[in-house]
Amino acid sequence: MNAAQSDELPGDDGVAGGEMNGRTCIVTRESGTPETLIRFVAAPDGAVVPDLKRELPGRGCWVKAERALVDKAVAKKLFARALKADVKASGDLGAMVDRLLVKQLTGMMNLARKAGQLVIGSMKVDAAVRSGEALAVFHSLDAADDGVRKIDQARKAWHLGMETEEEIPSFRFFNDAELEDLMGQNAFIHAAALAGQAGEGVVKRANLLEQYRNGGQSRASGGAGRQRQ
Numbered sequence: 001m002n003a004a005q006s007d008e009l010p011g012d013d014g015v016a017g018g019e020m021n022g023r024t025c026i027v028t029r030e031s032g033t034p035e036t037l038i039r040f041v042a043a044p045d046g047a048v049v050p051d052l053k054r055e056l057p058g059r060g061c062w063v064k065a066e067r068a069l070v071d072k073a074v075a076k077k078l079f080a081r082a083l084k085a086d087v088k089a090s091g092d093l094g095a096m097v098d099r100l101l102v103k104q105l106t107g108m109m110n111l112a113r114k115a116g117q118l119v120i121g122s123m124k125v126d127a128a129v130r131s132g133e134a135l136a137v138f139h140s141l142d143a144a145d146d147g148v149r150k151i152d153q154a155r156k157a158w159h160l161g162m163e164t165e166e167e168i169p170s171f172r173f174f175n176d177a178e179l180e181d182l183m184g185q186n187a188f189i190h191a192a193a194l195a196g197q198a199g200e201g202v203v204k205r206a207n208l209l210e211q212y213r214n215g216g217q218s219r220a221s222g223g224a225g226r227q228r229q
Contacts (some may be wrong), residue, residue: 025064026082027073035208037062038070038097040079048079048089050097052104059083065212070094101212102173105205106182108198109138113186117199122147125192129154134168134192136203141175143189151190171206173213 024031039051039060051060061082063069073079074089090096112118119128128134129151137155139148152170159167179187193202 023062025069026061026078027063027069027076030064032062032064035204036065036211038065038212040083042079042083042085042087046085046087048083048087048093050093050100052097052100059085065208066215067094067098067212068215070097098209098212101205101209102182105173105202105209108201108205109191109193110183110186112193112196112198112202115196115198117194117196118186118191118202119194120186120188120191122151122190125151125190126154128192128194129158129168132158133194135195135199136169136171136193136206138188138191138193138206139170139172140179140189141172143172147190169203169207171210173206173209 023033023037025037034054039054039056039062040048041051041056041058041060043049049056054060061079063073071094074091074093077089079089080087109118113120119125125134125137129137137151139151155168155170174182176187176189193199193206
C-alpha cells in the first residue's frame, strides 16, 4: 500500500493510487452500494451538502441511508475528518436529506404519471395489483382503512396465486395535505407504480426513503407499509 492509499479515510470516494476506493460509511465503517449509501460533499462555502445524484465534484464521503446515522455523523463531527476540510454540517442536515428524498420521490411519481406508469384511484390500483402490473402501491396516511384493506387483499391474492416469496410492497409516507402540496393535481389516496423505467424509479426512491426513515429497513421485498402513528 502506498502513501496515498494509506492516507484515505473510510468513506472517501476519491481516486487513490489509480484505483477507485470502495464506498464505506463514515459512521459504521461498513461498505455499501450507491443504493444503500448517501454521498456528501463540501460546498464552496464549507457547508456539508448531500449529493443524492452522486455527481457533484470534489472529495465525497458516504453515510448509510439512515436518519440516525446522518445525525450521529453531525454530532460527532465526522464529516470534517472524512472530507479532510474545515467543513460545517448543519444541525438539520438529517432533515434536509429527508426533504430531498421526498422531493426526489414525488418528482419521479409525477414523471411516472405522465409516462403512464403511475395509476391513481382504488379501482385502477386494485386492477393493476391483480393483473401483476403493479410494482408497488402507495396510500395516503388519511386513506380509509377499508380502502387500504381491499387493496391489501388484492396484494395477498396475487402473492398466493403467483406462489412467490416476494410481495408487491406497500408504502404510506404522506397525508392528504402533504400530497396536495407535493404533487398538486397528481395527489392521490391510492396509487400504484407500474412496470417501466419511471415506475421502477419510483419504487427505488420509495425504498430509499423508507430505509432512511425506518432505521435501515426497507420494503423492497414486501410488507404492509407504514401505518399511522
